[in-house]
Amino acid sequence: MNSVLFGIASAASLGVADFMARFSSRALGATLTYAVVLLIGVITSSVWIAVSGERLIWTPVGCALAIVHGLSVAAMCMLLYAGLARGPVAIVAPIVAAHPAFVLVVNVAMGLRPTFYQWAAMVVIILGGILIARSAEGHPQFAASDRKELRKTIIIALGACLAYVVLVTTGQASAQRIGELQTLWLGRLSGFLLVGVMLAVQRRSIAIPRAWIPFVGAQGLLDTLGYIAFLAGSTTSNPHITMVVASTFSVVTVVLAKFVLKELVSRQQWLAVAMIAAGTAVLSGSA
Numbered sequence: 001m002n003s004v005l006f007g008i009a010s011a012a013s014l015g016v017a018d019f020m021a022r023f024s025s026r027a028l029g030a031t032l033t034y035a036v037v038l039l040i041g042v043i044t045s046s047v048w049i050a051v052s053g054e055r056l057i058w059t060p061v062g063c064a065l066a067i068v069h070g071l072s073v074a075a076m077c078m079l080l081y082a083g084l085a086r087g088p089v090a091i092v093a094p095i096v097a098a099h100p101a102f103v104l105v106v107n108v109a110m111g112l113r114p115t116f117y118q119w120a121a122m123v124v125i126i127l128g129g130i131l132i133a134r135s136a137e138g139h140p141q142f143a144a145s146d147r148k149e150l151r152k153t154i155i156i157a158l159g160a161c162l163a164y165v166v167l168v169t170t171g172q173a174s175a176q177r178i179g180e181l182q183t184l185w186l187g188r189l190s191g192f193l194l195v196g197v198m199l200a201v202q203r204r205s206i207a208i209p210r211a212w213i214p215f216v217g218a219q220g221l222l223d224t225l226g227y228i229a230f231l232a233g234s235t236t237s238n239p240h241i242t243m244v245v246a247s248t249f250s251v252v253t254v255v256l257a258k259f260v261l262k263e264l265v266s267r268q269q270w271l272a273v274a275m276i277a278a279g280t281a282v283l284s285g286s287a
Helices: 002-028 030-052 060-086 089-096 099-109 116-138 147-178 180-201 210-234 239-246 249-259 267-286
Strands: none
Touching: 002 030, 002 060, 002 210, 002 239, 002 249, 030 060, 030 180, 030 210, 060 089, 060 147, 060 180, 089 147, 089 249, 089 267, 099 116, 099 147, 099 239, 099 267, 116 267, 147 180, 147 210, 147 239, 180 210, 210 239, 239 267, 249 267
């Protein structure tokens, strides 16, 4: 039960944070936005460790996995934020949310033997992602543009999806070795250093307009809470359940896009979202 609750908390937090990223990324740029989000994560997790008296475990493998996890999170989020800024949300988010199927493939290679229902759910999730990608060709936002822009958006979303696979597998492995809080802290710190180097190369300041501080601050807190919930679920007896339930964040993002932005969501896109949600639900129930 805890695995499901952690997954729901992660999906809700990350879904809202990614929806907010559409606005902040367009106004400030994906790299700068995520640098601030990571900085908030570093500060929040550092204070949390100091207040809670969390004992840090410095095992080479656990710490190395946490660093790779953090770098993967940074790469995934910058790609995701760039994709969300390009839009439409209803195409980018569900493609990224297809990552549980690929994580399951990695787990199979490591010895996991899925049941028939898990295989069926994996196929449904992949088909949902393909359906979303194909539906992009008829989206009004791209109606007047060439297919280069369309392909670029889909490639960005697919890159974010693959980075998500790496962050999930390394994050779960690290949390089981050194704990979820230390994994979050090392991950946020390594990701922030990576993004900081990128900003330095671009000669950009991390300062943001004062009017955007509350908005990006809330986005950063939600992002941090989403990942701590995911990592906490990774230390339970059923980390796969947390993984697949958390992946339904795209449903939250798409619903917000529909009712807040009034973004057009076709029946085909709704079907794809339903397929992804149903596939993850089946995986959750059979994990």
